[in-house]
Amino acid sequence: MIGTGYVGLVTGACFAEIGHDVICTDNDKSKIDTLEAGGLPIYEPGLEKVIEKARKQKKICFSANPADTIDGCEAIFICVGTPPLPSGDADLSAIDHVARVIASEAKSPKLVVEKSTVPARTGQELKRALTTYSRKTNVAFRVASNPEFLREGTAVGDFLHPDRVVVGVEDDTTEKQLREIYAPVLDRKFNCPIHSGSCPNGADPAWVVTTINSAELIKHASNSFLAMKISYANMVADLAERLGGDIGEIVRAMGLDPRIGPSFLSAGLGFGGFCFPKDLQAFVHLAERSGVDFTMLKEAEKINKHRIDRAFDKLREALWVVRGKRVGVLGLAFKPNTDDIRFAPAIDLVNRLLTEGMVVRAYDPEAMDRARVVLPHIEYAKTPYEAAEEAEALVIATEWDEFRKLDWDRVHEAMARPLVLDGRNLLSPRDMKTRGFEYRSFGRSD
Numbered sequence: 001m002i003g004t005g006y007v008g009l010v011t012g013a014c015f016a017e018i019g020h021d022v023i024c025t026d027n028d029k030s031k032i033d034t035l036e037a038g039g040l041p042i043y044e045p046g047l048e049k050v051i052e053k054a055r056k057q058k059k060i061c062f063s064a065n066p067a068d069t070i071d072g073c074e075a076i077f078i079c080v081g082t083p084p085l086p087s088g089d090a091d092l093s094a095i096d097h098v099a100r101v102i103a104s105e106a107k108s109p110k111l112v113v114e115k116s117t118v119p120a121r122t123g124q125e126l127k128r129a130l131t132t133y134s135r136k137t138n139v140a141f142r143v144a145s146n147p148e149f150l151r152e153g154t155a156v157g158d159f160l161h162p163d164r165v166v167v168g169v170e171d172d173t174t175e176k177q178l179r180e181i182y183a184p185v186l187d188r189k190f191n192c193p194i195h196s197g198s199c200p201n202g203a204d205p206a207w208v209v210t211t212i213n214s215a216e217l218i219k220h221a222s223n224s225f226l227a228m229k230i231s232y233a234n235m236v237a238d239l240a241e242r243l244g245g246d247i248g249e250i251v252r253a254m255g256l257d258p259r260i261g262p263s264f265l266s267a268g269l270g271f272g273g274f275c276f277p278k279d280l281q282a283f284v285h286l287a288e289r290s291g292v293d294f295t296m297l298k299e300a301e302k303i304n305k306h307r308i309d310r311a312f313d314k315l316r317e318a319l320w321v322v323r324g325k326r327v328g329v330l331g332l333a334f335k336p337n338t339d340d341i342r343f344a345p346a347i348d349l350v351n352r353l354l355t356e357g358m359v360v361r362a363y364d365p366e367a368m369d370r371a372r373v374v375l376p377h378i379e380y381a382k383t384p385y386e387a388a389e390e391a392e393a394l395v396i397a398t399e400w401d402e403f404r405k406l407d408w409d410r411v412h413e414a415m416a417r418p419l420v421l422d423g424r425n426l427l428s429p430r431d432m433k434t435r436g437f438e439y440r441s442f443g444r445s446d
């Protein structure tokens, strides 16, 4: 594995779990030091246990020296970041750098697999780069694309129980090699560390073999479609709010149609994270450069940005004057069960509240250490109740289960004014009203 971000670590740990010998490298030595010392640079439920077991069984190891990783391996998975450039295009410099390192360290033929999310045709460029950089050694490389569909927070389970494993290949040997690597997952022959013997039933994962270009497009097209679904639900929520409908009732009925499906229709503050916003932008740019006008994706992005305005308008409407008022914020991560705050709607919202002169005290079960770096000037609470203390409004920005289960009477008692803006439609309007709250949410007749 090259790259020990969440994709590299989850993929490496799960490959070790299903029986492979894995070595992970990263050019960020501090990450390797943390991993070698038994720590984890990210928070991901279930991952620690899997890595610990693999480490004890000597199925996984970490090295800052790429030479250790590259020459002893038959297959090399590239899991480096492809962050957005100011233009919105994906920055592929890490992929190019890794191609150079692989080409200079490899002494025998290798299969090089793109796991990082990349625009279509990157595989072709990668192959060209490997060939160019290895012109003195003449080592042969095969290239494949194997996009990942892991969700942060449930990534280990997603890896071991996927709906599909997609491989973009150029020849049968590569397909066979990848099929062997994934065989325990495809044939469901492993001891699941997540469900301890009671894994959910369901269809076996589909093994989808495509061209490299198609595999790359499948990843961007899937993420962009899901992002579009969320923006669609958010627009329907706005309409339902004006016309007196209930978005929960609407999407529940919509989702019962198998052509639509129930997921990714939750309205509220919108989507964030390091995948949807950047993949959507990269896909739009790819389309533009290819002469295809994908305006509908731009709309999905615009709608998503406006969610913060919608949330703020709701607060202002309730509070009248906002400047100088204290607001508690529950949740900073871009979604629950992660400490990841990259492109988190919660962070955008806090910045907006600060710009409007509000005094913010925030709480998140896992993301506060990371948040302190980007939001050094707000107060951080040790508990959700402390965030609510003397606040004139409390905003739920991430749907952590912990918030659902709060003692809301205690929160009511702690607040200066019992106003709750539920940015994730986590709570029941009726229950909150019964408890005496002024309660606002999205797409529901509060």
Ligand code: UGA
Residues within 6 Å of the ligand: 117, 148, 149, 150, 151, 152, 153, 223, 226, 230, 263, 264, 265, 266, 267, 268, 269, 270, 271, 272, 273, 274, 275, 276, 334, 335
């Ligand atoms: C997403 C995809 O779901 C994964 O399949 C993909 O592998 C991954 O990106 C990636 O490209 O690496 P992830 O970013 O972990 O996974 O998070 P999601 O669960 O997809 O949620 C993304 C955002 O959408 C979150 O901010 C979430 O709160 C928001 N969301 C999700 C909604 O606002 N409404 C919904 O109905 C669902």
